[in-house]
């Protein structure tokens with residue numbers, strides 16, 4: 310089963326910005342806000358970056374995170390100023406790939422933002438860390454900092470509620486997806502060196518989803534926060550094949566024990582086909598980071614070719630029925 314692209318894609322592109330001079334806007338996380346609108350955080354790279362001599366990546370490529378909002382999920386109003394920008398040693402080379410979890414605990418809602426904080430230049434292969442920020446209103450943002458010390462790690466995303474009384478976080482130390490549990494928010498934010506030392510010694514033991522198919526051969530990483538359904542947690546993820554193409558997959562995880570994979574699509578649910586997915590700053594990339602459900606329809610927001618933000622949809626029930634065929 311394939312997701313169906315919105316016919317007026319991309320939903321946001323660099324040319325939509327009038328004041329903020331950016332060259333790329335992609336990899337967008339979304340959530341339903343308290344006013345019922347779709348809130349989006351996207352990765353934006355100011356114009357002026359240029360290709361590396363090696364041809365692998367870009368120089369002067371420092372990402373910020375910006376905000377946009379939509380009342381129908383299709384048309385976005387862009388706030389043309391960044392909401393998360395370089396400030397400290399640990400994020401001086403940018404903030405990338407934001408995901409938003411609407412986290413509910415005992416009736417209290419907060420929006421937890423997970424993103425990659427860069428303490429070394431993009432494409433250097435070093436200094437990629439999982440950072441967390443928090444907002445209640447998408448106006449003021451509180452940076453909590455790096456939560457996982459000492460290791461290149463990305464694609465982190467919280468489950469939207471506690472599982473068996475614990476906060477659960479998916480993250481990706483290459484090449485597979487791990488899960489970490491915390492007793493409470495304070496414990497998670499305090500970056501307990503002892504906890505992480507023990508964890509990192511055997512991180513593969515915490516793998517929750519491992520590469521399985523050819524199109525996942527290089528690495529996989531979580532997309533949007535897992536979505537709670539009556540069939541299990543629906544996890545949309547990205548996968549990189551040995552052909553370096555980024556595709557999207559989908560799996561169902563057990564509600565009480567997400568390390569139990571109930572079902573998984575053997576083929577991608579979305580892969581680069583259109584112009585805007587095949588050609589950009591990095592070719593052949595679809596990179597899902599946002600998912601919301603509106604009237605039974607699953608809206609998946611994704612970055613395309615590291616250049617624009619796009620949308621693809623599918624009936625949620627259709628997707629669940631399809632996945633159940635691969636138990």
Ligand code: BMA
Pocket residue numbers: 336405406555591594596612615
């Ligand atoms: C990943 C991340 C994403 C990017 C993708 C493809 O490692 O850095 O932001 O979209 O590569 O270039």
